Amino acid sequence: MNRSKDKLTQGIDWPILGLYLALVIIGLLAIFAAEYREGDNVIQNILHLQKNYSRQLMWFGISIILASVIWLTDSKFFTATANLAYVFGIILLLLVLAIGKDVKGSHSWISVGGFQFQPAELTKLFTNLALAKYLSSLETDFSKLRSRVIAAAIAMLPACIIVLQSETGLALVYLSFFLVMYREGLPGVLLIIAFSAIILVLSALLVDKNILFGIFTVAAAIVIYFSRYEIKRKRSRLAVIISVWAFCSIFVMFVVPFIFTKVLKDYQVRRIEVMLGKENDPKATYNTRQSMIAIGSGGLFGKGYLKGTQTRFDFVPEQSTDFIFCTIGEDFGFIGSLVFLGLYITLLFRIIFIAERQRSTFSRVYAYGVASIIFFHVAINIAMTIGLAPVIGIPLPLISYGGSSLMTFTMLIFIMLRLDADRQMVLR
Known part of the structure; x- marks a missing residue:
């Protein structure tokens, strides 16, 4: 029996698993802190799925099941079905344009039964697989312009469809795949040009x-x-x-x-103007101001768990989703926020370490894709909550409430763990 257990867990990267569980648990506690009010019947809320923290607990259970299935799947399955998964993702995105549901100004949701999910989240996984498949192909010579254009098209096609769904925030995350391409040989001058264009845009606005x-x-x-x-x-x-x-x-x-x-669109322009301090309308700047007040009120050590006044009295909007970092900042302060960010930094460095020890191009590219996606989400979300980026609705990985987001990041990480466990199998 012990041999069977050892075989089941053989090759798993325990630091990644530990960091994953730590972040999910912190997310559950943060969502609970954002929603709990004195007198709430927590058990009843969990049993009847009446609160976001209870639903997130359910999504976590489903994510663990998905993770288990992925872990028991042969890693060759992911390379064999990468292109098919990508096509399926594109079809889902196009389907959203036809039958999608509007949620808070975004036409990017599909309702199934009593639940809603966002294909734009799931398609990040499919795009990462397809890009890894293409770059690891024996026919791909990434030093040639044609191969680079095809790789860029693989990354940007879903992003363009997502923009049509008025979900600009998630579309921007697909730019993270250019970091992967840079690792695989994309000239650094292109990144310099991209950053220069950003500086020109900011200069033109200021x-x-x-x-x-x-x-x-x-x-x-x-x-x-x-x-x-x-x-x-x-x-x-x-x-x-x-x-x-x-x-x-x-x-x-x-x-x-x-x-x-x-x-x-007008609301997108206003968000950028808020970030640059050019928007004086109190309604337009309300979200960012309340977010910064909540984080700043935490001070050095925070007010203590469940004691954040900005959070508990609903001053902060979307406090269990886009602005979940405010809860952590207010309850645990600057020191707690640093420790929290340290978990993400450790996770990213561990994923890069895993990527560099891969024997196959597919596994290496895929792992770098996971790191890039997580980095973009963390950087933009936290910059958004402290006023350094426009409010564009990007969740904090494994922390923000949302079944689509939690399941997608779980699958991203566990497919990487499965590929890493089978790294002795050289695919290319």
């Missing part, structure tokens, strides 16, 4: 466009002056400088205004 045009022109003139001797020897250098100047000028003068007036 500084008058005519002033920016003047700054670009002066900067280009200075570069040309100090490079005049090199330009005489190599005329193409002048063309590069002028091209960069023209691109930056056109981008801030025409492209950014067009995006913010013709492409983005």
Whole structure:
């Protein structure tokens, strides 16, 4: 019997399992703290699924069943069905456009019986599998432009469909797959260009466009002056400088205004303006202000579990979902928040360690995909709650209330554990 038990748990990465359970338990306690009120009949609420913490407990039970099934599945199954799962995910996303349900302004939910689930969450898993399958294919030469375009298309196709569902936040998470591609050989200059574009957008929103045009022109003139001797020897250098100047000028003068007036919706523009401090409407800034007040009120050591006044008196909106970090910050303070973030950092480094010890490209790419997805969720969610990012509705992994999110992250992690346990099988 002991041999059978040893065989069942053979190869499992216990640190990852421990971190997973720790985060889920913290999530359950945080959701409970956000919803519990004196006089509540906790047992009755759990039995009748009347509160989010009781429903999250149910989703956790279902997630454990899914994790067990994944652990008992041969790892070859995931490589064999990766493309089929991706196609299924795309079909689900298209189905949402036809029969989806609106929830809080997002047309990204499907109702089945008495439950709702969000295919955009599940499709992250399918996309990660498909990208790992493509990059591990013997026919894929990622040094070539064609392969890079195909990989980018695999990542961005579901994101584009999700944008049509008015779920911009989850669509942005699909950008995390470019970090995976960078690990596999995507030129670093593309990431530099991407970050430069972000800086240009922020500059265009914070500084008058005519002033920016003047700054670009002066900067280009200075570069040309100090490079005049090199330009005489190599005329193409002048063309590069002028091209960069023209691109930056056109981008801030025409492209950014067009995006913010013709492409983005009013509520999306307001969220970005709130983040930049350009929105003075109290209603538009309410969520962020209350979130920051709750976290700040926790001080160094926090008010204590179940003693957070901002949380318990419903000042913080969506406090068991998007703003769950406020509960942790208020109850446990700066020190507790650091310890909490330390769990995520440890999890991410452990996943990267697992990724680097893989023998197959498929397993390595998949593990890096898991790390990238979790990193994006954590970074954006916490930045959102402290006013450094617009409120775009991204859950905190394994912490925020939500069955779709909890089950998706559970499957992401346990498929990685299954692949890692079978890493001696070289698939490529």
